[in-house]
Amino acid sequence: MNTPTAPHTPPSVFAVRDLWKVFGPKADRVPGDAGLAALDAAGLRARTGCTAAVRDVSFDVRKGEVFVVMGLSGSGKSTLVRCLTRLIEPTSGTISIDGEDVLSMDAGRLRELRRHRAAMVFQHFGLLPHRSVLDNVAYGLEIQGVGRAARRERAAEFVTKVGLEGMEHRRPGQLSGGQQQRVGLARALAVDPEVLLFDEPFSALDPLIRRDMQEEVVRLHREEGRTMVFITHDLSEALRLGDRIALMRDGRIVQLGTPEEIVGSPADDYVRDFVRDVPREQVLTVRAAMRPARSTESEAGPALAPDATVHEAIEAVARTGETARVVQDGRCLGVVDQAALLGVVAGVAAPAGKAAA
Amino acid sequence: MTATVTPNGTPATVPPATATPMGPATEPAASATATATGALRAFARDRRRPIAAGAVVALVLGALLLGGGGWPAALTVDLSGPLGTTSDWIIDNRDSHPLFLYGLGHVSNAVVLSVRAVYLVLLALGWAGVTAAAGLVAWRVAGARLALVAVAAFGACGLLGMWVPTMQTLALMVVAVGASVALGGVLGLAAGLSDRTHRILRPVLDTMQVLPAFAYLLPVVLVFGIGVPAAVLATVVYAAPPMARLTALGLRGADAGVMEAAASMGATARQRLLTARLPLARKELLLGVNQSIMMALSMAVIASVIGAGGLGDRVYQALASVDVGAALAAGVPIVLLAVVLDRVTAAAGERIGAAPARHARLGWAVAAVTTAAVAVAGRLSGRLGWPDAWTVDIAPTVNTAVDWMTAHLYSGVPVIGGTADWAGHFTTWVLDPVRGGLQWLPWWAVLVTVGVLALLIGTWRTAATAVAAMAGIGVLGVWDPALDTLSQVLAAVAVTLVLGFAVGIAAARSARLARALRPVLDVFQTMPQFVYLIPVVALFGVGRAPAVAAAVVYALPAVVRITTQGMRAVDPAAMESSRSLGATGRQQLFQVQLPLARPALLLAVNQGVVLVLAVVVIGGLVGGGALGYDAVFGLAQGDLATGLVAGAAIVGLGLMLDRVTQPTERRDPAGKGA
Amino acid sequence: MARTRTRARTRTRFAALAAAVALTALTGCGAADMTTQASPYADAKSSRTVTLSVQSWVGAQANVAVAQYLLEQELGYRVDTVQIDEIPAWDALSQGRVDAILEDWGHPEQEKRYIDDKGTIKRGGDLGVTGHIGWFVPTYFAKEHPDVTDWKNLNKYADTFRTAESGGKGQLLDGSPSYITNDKALVKNLDLDYQVVFAGSEAAQITQIKQFAKEKKPFLTYWYNPQWLFEKVPMTEVKLPAYKEGCDADPKKVACAYPHTPLQKFLNARFADGGGDAAAFLKKFRWTTEMQNDVALMIAEQKLSPREAARKWVESNEATWRTWLPS
DSSP: OOOOOOTTOOOEEEEEEEEEEEESTTTTHHHHOHHHHTSOHHHHHHHHSOEEEEEEEEEEEETTOEEEEEEOTTSSHHHHHHHHTTSSOOSEEEEEETTEESTTOOHHHHHHIIIIIEEEEOTTOOOOTTSOHHHHHTHHHHHHTOOHHHHHHHHHHHHHHTTOTTOTTOOGGGSOHHHHHHHHHHHHHHTOOSEEEEESTTTTSOHHHHHHHHHHHHHHHHHHOOEEEEEESOHHHHHHHOSEEEEEETTEEEEEEOHHHHHHSOSSHHHHHHTTTSOHHHHSBGGGGOBOOOGGGGTSSOEEOTTOBHHHHHHHHHHHSSOEEEEETTEEEEEEOHHHHHHHHHTOOOTTHHHHO | OOSTTOGGGOGGGOOOOOOOTTSSOOHHHHHHHHHHHHHHHHHHHHHHHHHHHHHHHHHHHHHHHTOSSSSOGGGOOOOHHHHHHHHHHHHHHTTTOHIIIIIIHHHHHHHHHHHHHHHHHHHHHHHHHHHHHHHHHHHHHHOHHHHHHHHHHHHHHHHTTOHHHHHHHHHHHHHHHHHHHHHHHHHHHHHHHOHHHHHHHHHHHHHHHHSOHHHHHHHHHHHHOSSHHHHHHHHHHHHHHHHHHHHHHHHHTSOHHHHHHHHHTTOOHHHIIIIIIHHHTHHHHHHHHHHHHHHHHHHHHHGGGGTOOHHHHHHHHHHHTTOHHHHHHHHHHHHHHHHHHHHHHHHHHHHTTSOOOTTHHHHHHHHHHHHHHHHHHHHHTTOOSOOGGGOOOOHHHHHHHHHHHHHHHSSOOTTTOOHHHHHHHHIIIIIHHHHHHHHHSOHHHHHHHHHHHHHHHSOHHHHHHHHHHHHHHHHTTOHHHHHHHHHHHHHHHHHHHHHHHHHHHHHHHOHHHHHHHHHHHHHHHHSOHHHHHHHHHHHHOSSHHHHHHHHHHHHHHHHHHHHHHHHHTSOHHHHHHHHHTTOOHHHIIIIIIHHHTHHHHHHHHHHHHHHHHHTHHHHHTTTOOHHHHHHHHHHHTTOHHHHHHHHHHHHHHHHHHHHHHOOGGGSOTTOOOO | OHHHHHHHHHHHHHHHHHHHHHHHHHHOSSOOOGGGOOOTTSOSSOOOEEEEEEOSSHHHHHHHHHHHHHHHHTTOOEEEEEEOOHHHHHHHHHHTSSSEEEEEOOOHHHIIIIIIIIOOEEEEEEEEEEEEEEEEEEHHHHHHOGGGGBGGGGGGGTTTTBOTTTTTSEEEEEOOTTSOOOHHHHHHHTTOOEEEEEOSSHHHHHHHHHHHHHTTOOOEEEEEESOTHHHHSOEEEEBOSOOOTTTTSSTTTOOSOOOEEEEEEEEEHHHHHHOHHHHHHHHHOOOOHHHHHHHHHHHHTSOOOHHHHHHHHHHHOHHHHHTTSOO
């Protein structure tokens, strides 16, 4: 996998290399055997009775980013995220967190990792039905051995933070799905982890509530800048939340890049098919439609930031009837005109725009 | 024994009939279901042919090579020698061997001390204190209505003049249930956490489920002697398996998502167990406690045979003087205790998961203070014992009623004939031919038949178990009596199913009937069988017919219940769609309800068989003869060889019948244990 | 945090230790002799308790009821009763779980084991009642067919005594499995066309006999004397080949009648020596068949409680029981 490394890349939190997870009898032999490793799912199953959920995956999660792993069900994304904290033991490969090898950790060190460094939010919440909201939020702290009063105090703080004040003493069974997931979120936040892992946290929720929750995550990320690994099968969710997206299919990462890269330049037909219905103007930035300024174009017209969406550019261009300037630090990088913008929306690459991206 | 109790078949396990070809399923899903069913059917057809062919080959080979007749004497093992020696050794060493002095002696003394402690507490509370405590606990746990029921029940125990025996039984129950829950909990914990233990324990628990209560008494009495310790231990052995089973079930069934969440937060194994797995299983745990209580209560009377004292002893002594009224007076408190404890624990189970009511602590404090106040008031006014003047003697009335009934129904009733005539005809036309037929069959043909039946219903594993169980009976040298018992069991099951399905279907269609039936079923399920032995004999004479009647009375409630529940659980959408197509009530019943309730009906068959077998020994007390008589004989004569062998043979029959009637789907999907 | 955890662990350990200590203290260290165990239901106040075994038949209940009444009213004891079958009762007597059996019909094997070999049980003398087991037909039937009372004619009546349960043969109704019976061997050795049908319990057998009697039906049953049922359903004995000493030695070859047995009392050895007044009283306890039947009838037919029946009898028979009391 190509992991694009820009000059000022923040350090990696998670670094995953050549990761395999194979289920089935004598699973260890599959990753090492080139013949077996090359087989597709059905072929592998027929030959060995094994299923490879994660195949030869490598990526880095950078500090402070929201890293989305996205794929359809059965693509191996949930297995992948569980491998990160060894809730599922990987078959081969390496995982390191802040440079420390995860796979060679002993039980105590691994518990330490799970208790303090990575907290997870689950699709089906995983709340304890016999405990109140407050005690559910405090559960992670309880496991760490924090005293009752201290953990409750801290838990109350996070109950408020996710907007559940007044419901501290309810049972999970008395909450709606969205509220339950807020409890799950608060529980994960309460232990103040370095990384938050989300396993399809919102797929069991109604669309409107899902939207609320996504905004909640965006807000949290903006406020705290915590590193997040986010698993989803919902493309629009991935595009909305992800700084970078790894798109998985049959256990492999087929493309890894920014939302713009995924939508703007799909790596293969599968990805292209996948992103076909995406409203491109809302994902692609004006860079995709930008061309060098001609004559006076760099002097007049509305100014846009380089990471403004095409959608915003269209609005500006339509309002003023002029070409819009893309301005960074007072310097004009180029301009977008109606034709280029329409080309992006239509999915027809504007001949001039490509080079500047 | 009561049927709510059958560990395997708690009504809660009735599989809901959800897969419905007529349901509002979307087009592709429906066709997928149809394909799947088709494939299954084809598979079943494919399976049947080789099985049939194999059976024919086996039968021909058997006829050529083995000839006819009962189990060959050469293949039996006589255990009376070793068992007699064992029994003698225990009797001779009981007072001197260190195993008894330092091991079992302490167990025995601990039991006596605990029962005594509980008994003294109950006496110190006095009747008013105990009744108040029962009412208040019921109020806290299950609400005001059940509190009234509890108070009324304890009041009734006093009114019947049974206060002291009730307290004795209660003391014994508290200790026995406590020990059962602890032991069963530990076993269940082990089986719930370790697959290997689960694999080892499962067949043991399966076997104990079909082991008749009487079979426990003999070895326990031999080791501990007559008295309360033996009674408590026999009760524990009997009541712990359902707790173990349900604990294991609950722990194994813990929500995987929650468990994973706990693991993801870095919980240690112990933290996962204590903060997640155990609390998640609390419903099953509570159900286990409930079942243990019911099993223990059902043992209360049987244990009186070995000196348990209390209510059971009153029933047993009344039986000796052929006094139905007195037996009933002592039996009713048992029924009342059972109903109250069942309802209260069940209600507690339903309340689990809801947020605790406000002022919960205050409520408990009020309950505790009130109990103490009532107890002190009772003590100060010197009224600890139930006042003699407040008792009602129901015995004469009951006896008059029973006499009238037997006098008028026994024979000579116009047109339909008397019950004695029915019994005679049933014996001559049903029991004799079935027994004759079974005993006429060559032994290997019986084995082949059992194997084929088990294969058709289950897997090769279940078939192997069934055949091995049947062969074991032959090896023990009780082939003929076992077939005699089997004939009675089959007849009783047939009668039970006919009646049970009819009543169950009727109750499913009429809510009013169901409501009216509920208390009746409760009473019959919990009434000690000793109480109805005399009426049964008075109606049907001595012999196998009354044994069958007693078995039917005992097994019927469970069959009715499961049938009703199964019919009720039929997907309302399927019913609605058939109604919308203009089906008549009859068409709905036969074309929709019955087919969809099939899993429940099969479960009813299985439970009917297990329950009927459980009272084979009781049948021995009214002339059923065969294995039941042998078991009673062994106990009465202290004859370990006869009693244990008969008990083992009953277990063999139980295993065989259970496997032959238990559809595989209901078993562990992983196919562990057979 | 770490400290909390340690503290919790210490607490658990302490609790476990405390529980172990408590258990040890409760049960006492060292040997635990089960033979010195008292009933958990024993009265807290009274230390003098006697436990009597009640067998299932009403005659035995009558013995115990009267003995209990006198022990309580005249001697100030508290009496527990335990209902157990005969053989287990011997075992319980040997272990000290019961102090006395007041009516035993003869168990030579047990006598040898517990009295002669182990010495845990002592003889308590005659009860004064003579017991006899035999085959009986109802008197109303014997009057009509006088020759039925000789066993040689029984085959002639096999058809008359037939029931659904006995199939093609005549029915010989037997009772509780705890009773001494040679009937299967007798039927075989005397070449009788009969099937032994075991009622399985005395209650079942009595109920069946009463039902037969109500309808004046013929029946042949194993029964024993003294028994209150004779007052309710008069029965006549069928003569079997005469009993000679030792003719029942081999249970498989028995072909003679049952003996007349003077019923015996037995006492736990420790109780017999150290039981004080109660033991002395039980050794002297001795009455007649008629007296026993009086009390038994009150219990079984008038449905009086055993205590009530004993009180009635004691009130009108003071001369008899005065002699039982220790001087």
